[in-house]
Amino acid sequence: MTGNESRAQAIYEITNREPIAPKAPEKLEDLWASNVFDLSKMKASLPKDVFKSLKKTIQTGEKLDPSIANTVASAMRDWAISKGAMYYAHVFYPLTGATAEKHDGFIEPQGNGEVISEFAGKLLIQGEPDGSSFPNGGIRDTFEARGYTGWDVTSPAYILETEQGATLCIPTVFISWTGEALDKKTPLLRSISVVDKAANRLLSILGNKDIAPVSSSCGAEQEYFLVDANFANARPDLLLAGRTLFGKAPAKGQQFDDHYFGAIPARVQAFMHDVEEKLYKLGIPAKTRHNEVAPGQFEIAPVYESANVASDHQQMIMTTLRDTAKSHGFICLLHEKPFAGINGSGKHVNWSIGNSTQGNLLDPGDTPENNMQFLAFCGAVIRGVHKYGPLMRAVIANASNDHRLGANEAPPAIMSVYLGSQLEDIFMQIKDGKLEGSSHKGQMLLGVDTLPPLTKDAGDRNRTSPFAFTGNRFEFRAVGSSQSVSGPLIALNTMMADSLSWIADQLEGKLSGGGDLGGAVQAVLKDIMDQHGAAVFGGNGYSDEWHKEAVDQRGLLNIPTTADALPYLKSDNIKQLFESTGVLSNTELESRFEVYAEQYVLSIEVEAQLVADMAKTLIYPAAMRHLSESAGAIANLKDIGIEIDKAPVEKVAGLAKTLLDGANKLQAACEKHDFGSTEEHMQFCAGNIRDLMNEVRTAADTLEGEIADDLWPLPTYEEMLFIK
Ligand code: ADP
Ligand code: MG
Numbered sequence: 001m002t003g004n005e006s007r008a009q010a011i012y013e014i015t016n017r018e019p020i021a022p023k024a025p026e027k028l029e030d031l032w033a034s035n036v037f038d039l040s041k042m043k044a045s046l047p048k049d050v051f052k053s054l055k056k057t058i059q060t061g062e063k064l065d066p067s068i069a070n071t072v073a074s075a076m077r078d079w080a081i082s083k084g085a086m087y088y089a090h091v092f093y094p095l096t097g098a099t100a101e102k103h104d105g106f107i108e109p110q111g112n113g114e115v116i117s118e119f120a121g122k123l124l125i126q127g128e129p130d131g132s133s134f135p136n137g138g139i140r141d142t143f144e145a146r147g148y149t150g151w152d153v154t155s156p157a158y159i160l161e162t163e164q165g166a167t168l169c170i171p172t173v174f175i176s177w178t179g180e181a182l183d184k185k186t187p188l189l190r191s192i193s194v195v196d197k198a199a200n201r202l203l204s205i206l207g208n209k210d211i212a213p214v215s216s217s218c219g220a221e222q223e224y225f226l227v228d229a230n231f232a233n234a235r236p237d238l239l240l241a242g243r244t245l246f247g248k249a250p251a252k253g254q255q256f257d258d259h260y261f262g263a264i265p266a267r268v269q270a271f272m273h274d275v276e277e278k279l280y281k282l283g284i285p286a287k288t289r290h291n292e293v294a295p296g297q298f299e300i301a302p303v304y305e306s307a308n309v310a311s312d313h314q315q316m317i318m319t320t321l322r323d324t325a326k327s328h329g330f331i332c333l334l335h336e337k338p339f340a341g342i343n344g345s346g347k348h349v350n351w352s353i354g355n356s357t358q359g360n361l362l363d364p365g366d367t368p369e370n371n372m373q374f375l376a377f378c379g380a381v382i383r384g385v386h387k388y389g390p391l392m393r394a395v396i397a398n399a400s401n402d403h404r405l406g407a408n409e410a411p412p413a414i415m416s417v418y419l420g421s422q423l424e425d426i427f428m429q430i431k432d433g434k435l436e437g438s439s440h441k442g443q444m445l446l447g448v449d450t451l452p453p454l455t456k457d458a459g460d461r462n463r464t465s466p467f468a469f470t471g472n473r474f475e476f477r478a479v480g481s482s483q484s485v486s487g488p489l490i491a492l493n494t495m496m497a498d499s500l501s502w503i504a505d506q507l508e509g510k511l512s513g514g515g516d517l518g519g520a521v522q523a524v525l526k527d528i529m530d531q532h533g534a535a536v537f538g539g540n541g542y543s544d545e546w547h548k549e550a551v552d553q554r555g556l557l558n559i560p561t562t563a564d565a566l567p568y569l570k571s572d573n574i575k576q577l578f579e580s581t582g583v584l585s586n587t588e589l590e591s592r593f594e595v596y597a598e599q600y601v602l603s604i605e606v607e608a609q610l611v612a613d614m615a616k617t618l619i620y621p622a623a624m625r626h627l628s629e630s631a632g633a634i635a636n637l638k639d640i641g642i643e644i645d646k647a648p649v650e651k652v653a654g655l656a657k658t659l660l661d662g663a664n665k666l667q668a669a670c671e672k673h674d675f676g677s678t679e680e681h682m683q684f685c686a687g688n689i690r691d692l693m694n695e696v697r698t699a700a701d702t703l704e705g706e707i708a709d710d711l712w713p714l715p716t717y718e719e720m721l722f723i724k
Contacts, residue, residue, distance in 0.1 A: 009230070010230035050072065054153065077117065085166040087167045087168070092129075095182065097398075127149040127150075134174070136176065138590075180585065187490050198498075198504070212357040216492070220348065224300075227720045243337060248702075347479045352474070372521050375427075376503055382535060384499045388573070390557055390574070392415045392491055393478075404480060412547065416541065430525045495577065597682055601682060630649045634646065655699050
């Protein structure tokens with residue numbers, strides 16, 4: 001097909017598409033968790049003592065008793081077979097951010113030509129996929145490529161149904177034969193355990209007697225775009241890079257804000273319905289769905305769950321969105337910035353910690369005596385954000401999120417924390433050493449140890465903050481839509497554990513001489529505000545003034561790109577944090593830096609190559625056809641005595657030359673490989689390569705506004721965003 005034939009064809013296909021007949025909705029009770037081997041199914045199928053032991057491990061983190069593995073495995077197998085599964089898979093989460101599976105059959109040959117289905121306990125507990133193809137950042141050489149998967153009892157096994165059949169999926173960790181984490185789950189589990197210990201210790205110092213294990217929770221709001229597959233198939237950039245590398249801004253973008261919370265198109269609704277049904281079967285509590293700000297953009301959010309399960313579920317949500325989109329004739333874009341000039345997609349990670357005895361520890365509550373506790377936990381967060389801001393920036397750093405952060409629609413690349421006006425006011429009073437009362441609702445301070453009651457919504461929303469308190473949790477808004485939530489959760493849990501331990505140390509010191517608890521807490525909080533209060537910011541995070549104030553007056557770091565952010569993973573401060581808490585050893589941290597840096601470089605180089613290819617093979621030829629037609633027309637007109645302005649043709653000729661020159665320079669730049677260090681290579685990508693890509697794009701996008709529409713080879717922004 002030439003010119004816009006592929007576009008015309010796509011529009012024809014879309015407008016003549018048979019609507020997908022709505023399915024009769026199944027009852028929620030029938031669907032819910034029907035494909036999950038959850039506690040109720042365990043209870044029904046396991047001997048009482050085995051169930052009790054397993055439940056204890058799941059709920060309290062008690063060590064797994066290996067002697068029950070055979071019994072559990074065989075119950076799991078029977079249940080899986082009854083659901084039509086012939087295979088089982090250990091599912092793990094390598095550093096690529098994807099989900100990996102190794103499938104094995106239940107089949108066991110018996111030597112006499114017969115087979116039985118078997119699933120031994122040892123196969124449930126441990127697997128050995130060929131790990132050599134997963135990135136490890138230098139932890140292993142391929143000759144010692146052994147990697148092991150290990151059953152994560154705390155995340156339930158489930159049946160995954162695909163067109164190829166059903167598979168029993170077992171969530172696992174993935175570690176090297178020397179015991180180092182090669183995945184995202186292992187450090188997440190470690191971080192969950194260290195924050196539990198630290199919180200328990202502080203709760204006990206604060207006078208609590210009965211203290212249940214503290215767990216961290218996550219509710220992640222996922223934004224995404226849907227584009228018709230007919231368009232996507234005509235755009236190599238969408239297929240290979242997940243975003244448009246070219247495209248002129250549409251005449252109508254999101255200026256009218258009429259998409260947000262608007263009616264969901266019927267076709268999209270059918271898609272969402274299908275997604276939700278699949279998620280319900282997997283026990284994933286998808287709850288909110290709506291249109292997002294940009295045309296063609298939507299959001300799905302499950303109800304929050306424990307961090308580990310939420311993280312596994314987040315991966316399943318992304319997979320389900322992508323797969324289901326295909327069967328509805330869409331492509332689902334999880335990229336942070338699929339369309340330049342149009343709002344990007346984030347994944348707001350709502351995070352809190354709490355337990356069954358003290359409740360949500362980030363909930364201000366309405367009893368004064370709990371406020372001291374709440375303020376201590378809140379103070380721990382403030383200290384963490386200030387001390388480990390670069391870590392928070394590094395865990396959300398990748399090539400795609402760089403397009404979004406700081407781009408006047410998403411949080412800036414400066415880490416600060418928004419508390420809301422009431423809470424900020426209280427912390428500022430603590431800093432000034434004269435806590436007099438809350439400015440809101442006329443509530444007054446009753447005494448030093450009975451801090452003022454807070455209202456639940458202790459402030460307005462602030463959409464310009466990367467990390468905002470939202471009433472009873474913090475919302476990490478800077479996380480990118482394509483990212484695994486485990487990195488952010490590991491960072492939050494670990495820095496929280498560090499701060500809680502620090503506060504506990506301080507309090508123990510102050511109380512050892514027999515001081516009063518309320519006074520000691522206030523003194524520690526004042527210390528935190530004196531040292532770390534610079535991270536508290538309630539103003540407009542998008543403004544230029546903030547960028548100046550943050551850097552010049554407050555000494556906060558503005559870390560614009562991944563190339564700038566990732567090296568912080570190797571800073572002493574962050575190495576010390578992970579080493580001292582035991583969440584990541586130096587080797588593991590170093591290997592993560594290497595893997596993420598390599599992914600960054602690779603994804604930019606792939607895009608750069610694609611930019612050059614598309615410029616040369618799609619856009620330049622279109623410009624030449626346009627020029628040739630125009631030149632012919634001008635010559636013909638001249639023959640009959642009409643002189644016509646040549647300026648537009650000259651303009652297109654000039655742009656075509658700029659385009660081609662840019663593409664050649666870009667290709668040459670991609671050839672460069674003699675870098676002194678990984679850091680240098682990353683900077684080259686962030687600077688030189690990205691600049692050249694932009695140069696080519698600018699020429700191409702200008703050409704799109706000059707060339708005859710019927711010659712333009714790529715589906716336009718208007719078409720992709722507005723035709724459904
Ligand atoms: P928003 O107004 O930001 O869209 P929602 O009420 O839709 O807020 O919640 C966003 C996410 O925050 C949901 O996943 C929700 O379950 C989660 N959430 C609510 N409370 C908590 C909490 N205490 N800890 C963690 N996540 C929470
Ligand atoms: Mg939100």
